[in-house]
Amino acid sequence: MVTPLKLRRLHGLFCVYKPLGVHWKLVRDTIETNLLKGNVAPPPALPHKVRFLAEPSPTGEAGAAASLSAAPVPALSHHPLVTGPEFQHIRVGVGHRLDAASSGVLVLAVGNGNKALDDLYKTRVTRDYMLECEFGMATKDFSHTGRVVEKSTYGHITLDKLERVLAMLEGANQKATRMFSNVDMSSQEAYELAVQGLLGPDGKSAPILTGLRCVHFQPPSFTLEVQCLNETQKYLRKVVHEIGLELRSTAVCKNVRRTRDGLFTSRQALTRNQWSAADVMQAVQQHRYTKKTEKTVRKRSEESSAATRQSKADVMSSHRGKEHGS
Amino acid sequence: MSMAMASACGQLCMRCRGSLSSKTAVWRCYSHVRHLIPRTRQLLKSFDGLFITKRLASTQTGLSWKQQMCCYSDLAEKHLTADAKDNKHTKELTKTSITQITNTLMPSTDVLSMTEHPAFLDLDDAAESSALEEICDEEAISISVPSSLPPTSTSLRDYVEKSETLSKLVELGVNLWKLEQRPNVGSMLLRLDFKTDVAPRLMFLKEIGVKDSCFGYIITHNPFVLCENIENLQDRVTYLKSRKFSSETVASMVSRAPYLLNFNVKRLDNRLGFYQQQLQLSASNTRNLVARLPKLLCVSLEPVKENLKVCEIELGFKQNEIQHIVVAVPKVLTANKRKLTQIFDFLHNTMKVPHYLIAKFPQVLNTKYLRVRERHLFLEYLQKAQYDPTLPNYISLDRMVSLPDEAFCTELALSTVEDFYLFQKTL
Numbered sequence: 001m002v003t004p005l006k007l008r009r010l011h012g013l014f015c016v017y018k019p020l021g022v023h024w025k026l027v028r029d030t031i032e033t034n035l036l037k038g039n040v041a042p043p044p045a046l047p048h049k050v051r052f053l054a055e056p057s058p059t060g061e062a063g064a065a066a067s068l069s070a071a072p073v074p075a076l077s078h079h080p081l082v083t084g085p086e087f088q089h090i091r092v093g094v095g096h097r098l099d100a101a102s103s104g105v106l107v108l109a110v111g112n113g114n115k116a117l118d119d120l121y122k123t124r125v126t127r128d129y130m131l132e133c134e135f136g137m138a139t140k141d142f143s144h145t146g147r148v149v150e151k152s153t154y155g156h157i158t159l160d161k162l163e164r165v166l167a168m169l170e171g172a173n174q175k176a177t178r179m180f181s182n183v184d185m186s187s188q189e190a191y192e193l194a195v196q197g198l199l200g201p202d203g204k205s206a207p208i209l210t211g212l213r214c215v216h217f218q219p220p221s222f223t224l225e226v227q228c229l230n231e232t233q234k235y236l237r238k239v240v241h242e243i244g245l246e247l248r249s250t251a252v253c254k255n256v257r258r259t260r261d262g263l264f265t266s267r268q269a270l271t272r273n274q275w276s277a278a279d280v281m282q283a284v285q286q287h288r289y290t291k292k293t294e295k296t297v298r299k300r301s302e303e304s305s306a307a308t309r310q311s312k313a314d315v316m317s318s319h320r321g322k323e324h325g326s
Numbered sequence: 327m328s329m330a331m332a333s334a335c336g337q338l339c340m341r342c343r344g345s346l347s348s349k350t351a352v353w354r355c356y357s358h359v360r361h362l363i364p365r366t367r368q369l370l371k372s373f374d375g376l377f378i379t380k381r382l383a384s385t386q387t388g389l390s391w392k393q394q395m396c397c398y399s400d401l402a403e404k405h406l407t408a409d410a411k412d413n414k415h416t417k418e419l420t421k422t423s424i425t426q427i428t429n430t431l432m433p434s435t436d437v438l439s440m441t442e443h444p445a446f447l448d449l450d451d452a453a454e455s456s457a458l459e460e461i462c463d464e465e466a467i468s469i470s471v472p473s474s475l476p477p478t479s480t481s482l483r484d485y486v487e488k489s490e491t492l493s494k495l496v497e498l499g500v501n502l503w504k505l506e507q508r509p510n511v512g513s514m515l516l517r518l519d520f521k522t523d524v525a526p527r528l529m530f531l532k533e534i535g536v537k538d539s540c541f542g543y544i545i546t547h548n549p550f551v552l553c554e555n556i557e558n559l560q561d562r563v564t565y566l567k568s569r570k571f572s573s574e575t576v577a578s579m580v581s582r583a584p585y586l587l588n589f590n591v592k593r594l595d596n597r598l599g600f601y602q603q604q605l606q607l608s609a610s611n612t613r614n615l616v617a618r619l620p621k622l623l624c625v626s627l628e629p630v631k632e633n634l635k636v637c638e639i640e641l642g643f644k645q646n647e648i649q650h651i652v653v654a655v656p657k658v659l660t661a662n663k664r665k666l667t668q669i670f671d672f673l674h675n676t677m678k679v680p681h682y683l684i685a686k687f688p689q690v691l692n693t694k695y696l697r698v699r700e701r702h703l704f705l706e707y708l709q710k711a712q713y714d715p716t717l718p719n720y721i722s723l724d725r726m727v728s729l730p731d732e733a734f735c736t737e738l739a740l741s742t743v744e745d746f747y748l749f750q751k752t753l
Binding site for chain 2: 017019020021022049075076077079081082083084103257266269271272273274
């Protein structure tokens with residue numbers, strides 16, 4: 001049961017599994033409509049206003065002045081059928097978008113969570129895709145529903161050749177990562193960032209695949225798993241097309257499916273039957289809870305590692321003292 | 327002159343700080359006063375600005391706001407006098423400001439002192455009597471009280487209490503908020519008189535057999551039923567009854583299609599004839615069809631003709647199949663063509679269901695495409711997708727589509743609902 005008070009206090013992030021063939025805006029509008037519809041609190045009692053109502057005079061004389069009596073009357077100007085619903089709009093924002101021909105995890109934010117969406121864009125969170133592809137065809141828009149441009153054989157392709165091509169692509173993307181990081185490669189700063197694993201593209205850049213591997217290979221179909229930054233789904237389909245060209249054949253992408261967006265995985269995503277207001281509220285709370293527990297766990301692990309380091313240093317110094325002494 | 331002004335302003339600010347508690351007031355006072363220094367001629371404008379600023383700092387109390395107002399108003403007053411005289415700004419400013427600020431505990435007395443000041447210019451020249459004077463009864467009666475109703479408004483909220491029509495409509499359950507967003511409907515409703523316009527038509531609807539609880543729905547969707555001529559409404563109902571629609575059917579048709587009685591007899595006749603001819607149905611079948619979807623008599627006929635052509639040419643159904651489909655699921659006639667072809671394409675080309683089976687279970691054409699797709703792919707994954715009635719393990723299309731999720735999973739797919747939802751996330 002969602003009350004207006006709960007709706008007013010609903011702020012946070014959650015993720016939804018966008019089905020294939022549906023525009024992301026439709027998903028966002030459906031969620032907003034469901035949140036507004038789920039608001040089922042009974043309407044508050046109407047405020048009363050004092051009005052002077054004319055009473056017929058008790059004697060019924062013609063021409064006698066009617067006496068007025070004061071009575072509280074419900075003020076109809078506050079009736080919900082006259083003022084409209086209490087909530088006419090809820091701010092629901094969308095994170096990284098998915099085009100209509102793809103499916104997968106779509107991050108949405110409610111209320112003040114929209115500010116967190118901004119941070120999500122700025123930080124370099126990677127996204128995880130599964131690309132289901134097929135050899136033998138090349139189409140105009142790189143997907144299997146486009147106009148076929150070329151058909152070719154694929155009998156000569158082996159897993160070994162495919163992996164060689166994928167390794168080459170990964171190398172090229174690593175180079176692109178370093179290029180877009182705006183840091184001089186021969187500097188101490190670059191080394192420190194690389195050691196911590198923070199070397200990456202700075203702000204907007206070309207799409208970069210940070211990870212690429214083949215999980216299923218059975219010609220003509222094969223599946224790739226990709227981790228990437230700053231990408232669009234059309235770019236991923238183009239990558240598949242280029243892999244086909246590298247292998248002296250053609251390839252087309254049948255399905256682009258996002259399995260992870262930053263911290264949100266498809267395990268937490270809400271399916272179509274779970275897009276009601278109560279489920280959304282639960283998902284928001286769940287995400288907040290997991291973030292909190294993660295923070296505490298990380299803090300504890302940092303403290304414990306700091307403590308062990310300290311104890312180790314003490315032991316070392318005591319050893320050295322003993323050596324010097326002896 | 328400017329130096330003297332500056333020193334005076336400085337002194338003023340010192341005093342301000344003493345009396346007024348908040349820093350923002352001081353800042354405002356000081357900053358405004360600083361602006362005065364370079365612009366001697368525009369002093370009046372800046373003082374007006376002081377007068378107009380009503381935004382209060384949150385720390386100020388109401389009393390201190392009045393102090394500030396009096397301080398500013400006094401400055402303005404002083405400036406007006408100074409403007410008239412055009413010299414000795416500074417001395418007057420400092421003198422009166424000191425006196426005003428020390429006496430700020432009684433703002434009313436300050437006001438009086440303002441009016442009593444000999445040099446105070448009354449901007450309204452006419453001598454008006456105070457509102458607290460006593461007047462005789464004849465004068466009291468002759469005073470005209472302006473009505474509290476605004477002459478124009480964007481919402482019916484302002485008029486609902488005073489207007490009998492609007493309050494009765496709200497009691498019936500009419501959604502005025504929705505109606506006032508349509509152009510001109512709000513003013514039309516206001517102009518209606520309850521006793522002469524609304525009541526007779528509601529009585530007429532009641533006589534036909536429409537339930538009282540439906541009145542709100544009908545008027546919300548079709549407010550123009552309150553403008554129709556009652557003889558016309560009567561004619562249309564008699565026409566429908568002459569076509570052998572029973573009175574309960576007519577009542578239910580009117581409740582479900584509120585615009586029905588706004589169409590004239592010729593148009594209703596035209597439409598009934600069209601459905602009978604095009605679909606080659608018997609009279610009773612046509613009656614049945616229209617009774618189940620009364621909207622058919624209200625929509626325009628072009629989309630219906632296009633839908634029929636789509637069924638015949640694009641989808642490839644035969645005439646008797648189309649007849650059967652339409653009688654079973656009338657909504658196909660008003661469905662979206664793109665969605666219809668999308669779901670038929672999936673049924674026929676991906677699920678390999680032949681035409682005669684789709685015609686046997688026409689409700690599959692009425693379902694959501696995503697629902698059919700998810701369920702079929704789940705059955706295919708479990709290798710249970712078998713829709714041919716002659717082979718074993720047959721799954722009927724109507725059950726596959728109409729059962730709720732739990733029943734579908736347990737009975738047809740022989741699996742759990744959680745598995746189904748997990749599978750949906752892999753599509």
